[in-house]
Amino acid sequence: xxxxxxxxxxxxxxxxxxxxxxxDPHGQELxxxxxxxxxxxxxxxxxxxxxxxxxxxxxxxxxQLLEPFDKWDGKDYQNLR
Numbered sequence: 001x002x003x004x005x006x007x008x009x010x011x012x013x014x015x016x017x018x019x020x021x022x023x024d025p026h027g028q029e030l031x032x033x034x035x036x037x038x039x040x041x042x043x044x045x046x047x048x049x050x051x052x053x054x055x056x057x058x059x060x061x062x063x064q065l066l067e068p069f070d071k072w073d074g075k076d077y078q079n080l081r
Contacts, residue, residue: 011019046052056063 007022011021013019054065056065
C-alpha cells in the first residue's frame with residue numbers, strides 16, 4: 001500500500017488489471033434501540049485487603065508483581081535540572 005492512497009478518490013486494480021473504487025461506508029449513526037448498558041459487573045474491593053492475593057504465573061513474559069515502594073521520606077526533590 002501507499003500512504004498517499006485516498007480511498008475517496010483513488011482507484012484500486014484487481015489481479016486482472018481492472019480498476020475499481022471502494023464504496024462509501026454505510027451504517028447507522030447511532031443504534032436504533034439506543035445503547036445497551038450491559039450487565040453491572042463491578043465488584044468493589046473488600047474493605048480488608050490483607051487477604052487478597054494476586055496470582056501471576058512466574059513464567060509470564062507480560063506480567064510481573066511489583067514490590068512495594070519505599071515509604072516517602074517527606075523530602076521533595078529539588079533542583080532537578
